[in-house]
Each structure stands twice: as structure tokens, then as C-alpha cells.
Amino acid sequence: MATAMPTHSPGPSSLDDRSVGPLIGGAYAVDTTRVLPGAGGGLPAFVAVDHRGGDDGLMAVQARPAAPARANVLPVLLANPTEGVLGPLAHGLGRGAGGEEAWFVICRAPPGAPLWSVALGNPAATNAQPWSERELLDCVLRPAAHTLERLHLRRVTHRAIRPDNLFRPGPGEPVTLGCAWAAPPASLQPALYEPPYSAMCLPSGRGDGSIADDVYALGVTLLILALGRVPLAGFDEAAIIRRKLELGSFAALAGEERLPPTIADLVRGMLAEDPEHRPPPALLTDPAAARARRVAARPPRRGQRPLQIGLQTAWNARTLAYAMACDPEQAARHLRSGGVDRWIRRNLGDSVLAARLEETLHMRGADGESEDQRADSLMVMRAVAALDPLAPLCWRSLALWPDGIGPALAEVAGAASSPSLGAAPPPPGGPDRAEVLQQIVATEAVSAWAAARPERCDPVLLRLEAHQHRNLLRTRGLAGGLARLRYTLNPLLPCASNLLQGRFVARLADLLPALEAAATVPEFRKQPTIDAEIAAFLAARSEHRIEGELASLADSAQPERAALAQLRLLAGLQLRLSGHRLPALAAWLAEQLKPALAIWRNRERRQRIERELAGLTGSGQLAAMLAVLEDPQAQAADAREFHDAMLAVAAIDAELARIATGGAPRADTARRIGQEAALIIGAMTLAVAAVAAVLS
């Protein structure tokens, strides 16, 4: 069954500067001229060359911009190399085949061909030979279970186990799990390999899940290899999910097929709907013990007659929950009319479930103050959780797990901005996914969902997280909103600002060089250096609290504050991160800073500062520019002198007014002085005349 090794041959290194690009992790270069088809677990993979150690047999898996690599898993596996899986050796920025910047995860190249290199639905797959029981146990189950156990100990899930992502050097050799770190968990898994509660989610919203989900995928893989063909090959994903929910995964996939008894027992346990019923990886390393472990799961009660919710027909509580999740508006009508309650009591005969559902309707009454659509969405979400506690959070036809909100936001934003970023397009006529996700966060739906199924999750932790997410969403100005949340929850998501011209800026250190390049584009020079996307990116990535600065950016009433805030933020970045010269960015900022110069009232001082800024622009040191503008002593002196000048001008104005209005008083004074002078002269003359008369 195993096909030939993909058409790659490491061969002699023929890297040149054009194809290498920057070194990842200071050691690895991506040779985009040598493609490794099928090696990246659904993502483009290329030969990677170790420039430090000369290590051969490496590959670089290219992540899609709207589907960032798993930032929470990569450091764990880098610190703890794990045997049996193509674990990451490094990750970082490189250049893709088209010369574009992209994020790469460097792994060891697959040791051989994938177990199954034929895509699902390919007729060629139907002619493959079934694997023997011994080969399945020794080459697939045991090594994969050991690897999963090692990952489980590191609290890491794989979420990309399927035949075309399991590799082995040759027949009889143990398999190695492929790379699963360059995309959101399970986002590239077809619905067949995922539990229905994961498959129904937005691909990027499936979350890390648990190791039990990897056990499920391994079970499906075993089943396919044992059958020698892909079951449900002609079904679309929705039909596969529905069939799994209706019949149970094992029955849906295996049906009446003949399987080796050991394999059948193992797969039946591995495909249990409840993750807690699936054997843990440690148990699977001993297939005999795993086979002996049987967890009796009660099959769902089947109604005597079906209930029609929209286009979906429900026969049991699981399919009812799924139907309600698919068509929430119809579900809300049925819930309010009491149709669902009646069907559960009369057809399913499950009064406990009906009572639980009734509580949901009572809560709808409590939500009556809020907006109708939101209250209905909350009601349906709670009803789905009550009917099927294994189901994910379902909100307005969108399903996701709480830890998948971040990648889901990235996918939705990517689909909105550019369909080519690797994000799935939204269904036609469906609600706006970004709006739905925003509602989920704004209403703290995760908290309500957790409260509706407390035995299946940690409601306290989820409530805390939901509250934090809502606070980020509600943060006013450029430091908050959906963009801030998106970058906060996706540490490796690149900034989506148009100013960056498609450059892949996922880390703060990459922002300044990208802005330096943007500064050379004349049309960008008219725009602010920090737009809304960059502001949200900065707020999410910065270790320091910069909310105050970002609030200043949004202050259109005081452009000088916004300009200074831009300089302050970027100068801080330059000091902390690179320290490289940024002359073009400095010139761009100097243009933006013209309003900021208005805070200097003294004309000579302002001209001197303008000259100093122009001089510093060439050096490209933003901190020096900031120091010139933010000199507290000079500012205080300027303010003081301005105050003195104002007082002096007020005194001048008062005196001028007095001069202008003082004509009549001056005339009176002059008359009085003249008369008094005449009197004095007369008196003196009289005195002289009297003395002269007496003496003569």
C-alpha cells in the first residue's frame, strides 16, 4: 500500500543567495527550489539546510499567514525533543517559493514515504491492500501510541494523525508522526479523522483538544489501513459528521465491514464518542490490555418519530443538538413553542433531559432584557450543551472549542482581507463570521457554555478567560477591539496592516524593518506611521503597558499628542529590540511630527528643534529625536516664558488701551498744571513786587 517516497532527493546543496533567504534560528536556510511534496502534513514543505551543523535530512514547513503556527506547542517541543514525531527544530521567518516572506517550522524530513499518499476520494485508494493485524499493531499502533504518550506527558496534542501524515522508512518499520505544528491544531484534518464534535467546528476553531482526539484519529487511521480503503469516500464532510452522530463513529465508519477481531475491538474503543471512554495512549502501547478494557457507553435513545429542525432530521439527542446547532433560528422557534420539550418527553422518553432543557428556557426568560438575537443565540447554545454535553460551543451556526477562538479569529480575518491567505471562505448566505465571533466574546458565551456543562470542563478557568477576552474586546481606542484580541490570542499571527506591504511581521522585532521599508513608499508617507492594525499588534505583543500611548494615537483633537505617541512607541521599540538605524522611518516620523512642534511656543526654539530633528533624521535614531522633543526642562522653560510673554502682552495691551482712552484726563491734567503754574508765577511776582515796594 505504501507508495514511493515523494519526489525529493536532498542531493547536493545547490543553495544560492536568491533561494536561501534569512537563516531561521540562526542556522537553517530554506531551499524553496527543492519541494517536498506531501511531507508537510498538508502545507508546503521544502528542503532545509543546516548552515551551522551541516545536518542533512531537514525540511521547512511553510505556515499560511491566516493560519499561524502553534505558538503554545513549539516552545515545549523545542525544549523537549520528542522521539517518534517530526518535532520542530526551529521556527522563524523565511522566504517562500514566490519570494514572499513566510513563517517556517524546521523539522526533520520524513524518514520515508507516507503510509497513504493518495488523497481521500481518489479511486486509486480503493485498490490498496489491507494491512495485516501484526503490521498494524507493531508498525502503527504501538509506535504511534508511544509517541502520543510522550506528547501527552508534555501536555501537547498532535491533531494531524492521518495516513498521509504518518511516515516510515520501509515495510516493517515503525511509523513516525508527521509535522503538525505549522497550522492551528486539526485545521487540516478532514472530518473523517476527527471526532464529530471537532469536525463540526470551524477548521481553525477546533482547539488543541486532548490526546483522546489523537487516539480517535489514530483509530480511524488503523481502520482505513485495516480495510485497505477509505470509508464514506463519497460523503461530504457534513454527511460524515451527521452519520457519525447518528450511528456512532465506529458503526458509521466500519459498518458491516469485516475486521480482524483485535483491530475491531481496539478501534471500537478508540472511536468512542466520549473522549473519556477512549483508551489512553499508555494503554494502547499494550494492545492486549487496551482490547480488554471495555467501557460500556449507553447508546443514545432513538426517538419513535424524528423531529425536523430546518433541513435536519433528528432521531436522538445528539442529532437534535447538531440540528439545532446547524439551524439556530429554527431551533429557537422549536424551543419557544415547546416542540423540542414535547418531542424529548414523548418520543425519547427522557424526562431528565427534558428537565435540563427546561432550565435553559428559564434562563432565556432571565436574558429577556438583552437583545433578542443574542438571547436566542444564548438559549440555543445552552440547549445544545444541555442536549449533548460533548458538543462544542455552537453560536449562530458556528461551532468552535473555546481554545480555538484565537485561530478562528485569524482565519476569519484572513478570509475577509485576502482569500488567498489560506483561510476557508465563509458559507454563502451565512452570518458574518467575524460578527459571530465578536458576539461570542462580547457576551462571554464561553462562560455560559461552560456553566451549562460544568462536568466536562473547568468553568472557573473558562469564565476567567472569557472575561479577559471580553475586556480586551471592550478596551476603547486602538489598544482594544477584535484586532487586539486576534493578535493576543495568536502570538505568531502576522500584522495585517496595509503599510507592511505583505511583509510577514509576527514579532515586534520585525516591525521596524518593515516600517523602514514602508517609509520609502511615497503614498504611505501621508498616512500615520501606526495604523489601527499596527496599534493592535503593538498592544498585543508589547511586554510593557502602552495603552496610554495608544489612546493618544486615537486623539484626533490633539494631533501633536498622536504624533508624539507614534515616535515614543517606535523609539521604545528601537531601543529595546534592534537599535538599527532607521533613517527613512525617522524622516517619515519627522513629517508626521510637524504638529508636535506646535507645542513649542517660542519661534526661535521651535526653529532650532526643527533643525535638530532634521539633523537627527539622517542618523535614524528615534530615541534621539524623542529626546529633543521631550525635554522637560526646555518645555517648562518654554511654558514659563510663554506665560511671562502673555503677561507682558496683557500689560502692553492695558497700557495701550489706557493711552487710547486717556485724552480727556490728560487735557484736564494739562489745564490744571497750567493754571497752577500761572498761580505760582503770579504769587512769586506779587511777592517780588511787594518786597520791591517796601524796600524802595
Next chain:
Amino acid sequence: MTARVPAIADGKAKPPRTGSKLGSLLWLQGLSCGALATLATPTAVVAGILLAPGLLSVVMDQAPGKPTARSVMLFGLAATVQPLATLWRTGHHMGTALDIAGDSTVLATAWAAQGGAWLLCELTPLIITLSIEAVSRSRAARLRAARAAYEEQWGLPPEGQQAAEG
């Protein structure tokens, strides 16, 4: 708007003379003049003729305190002292008084002195007013120049514009 309370209300200025007091003073002045004319008729004749412009200005000057008349009288008295002294030294006769009063030199001197005093009283305020105005204009020009310097240095609005903005 309340009217400004006159200073008299504070008791800081002299109260104006009442009609009865003015009448008493006038009566006393008339009595004195009558006594002088009766007891020293030659002196009264000389003084009356030589001080005629001054007496006329006393009647004509309607300004409070009669400042012009006072100055005219002072100058007139200064020109009359010597003829009166001569009259008293020569026996204080009516003939002598008429001779002195008829002396054109004496008469012209006395009247010229009083005319000069009147001219002085009229011209001095005018000259002083012109001087003060010149000083004020010079001061205003200096102030405007200083203000223009402040406007240029600190980006302040011009005088009229600032007032309009204010």
C-alpha cells in the same frame, strides 16, 4: 449699574458751600469793599482802575475756584503794589490817586500784566497738553513695537484680533 458714590459721601472732600454761606461771603466782600471805598477812597480809586481787568475776569470766570481770575488778580496786584505804595508815601490824596491812575505807563503796565496773566492761563494748558500727547504717542509706538516682537516670537495674534478673539 450703580452710580459711583461721590467722594463727598466719604467725608474726604469739603462740602460745597451752601447758598446762604455764599451770600454771606459776598455780603462780607461787599462790606469790605464799601469800607475801603469809604475809609481809603484814593486807594480804592487806584486799585479799582488798575485792577479793572482782574475784577472783570472775576466776574467772567465761571470755572470752579476761578483759577484764571486768581492768576490775573495776582499779576494785577503785583503791578499795583508799587503805585499804591507811591500813593501812600505821597499823602494818600485823591488828586495823587487820579494822577497815578491816569498815568498811562502805570495803567498800561497793570493792564498788560493782567492781560499777560490771562494769556498765560490760556496757553500753558495747551502747551502742556501737546507735550503730554506727544509723550503718550511716543510711548504707544514703543509699546506696539514691543508687542509686535512678542507676536513674532510667540506666535500671538495681533492686538485687534486678540481682542476680537477674547
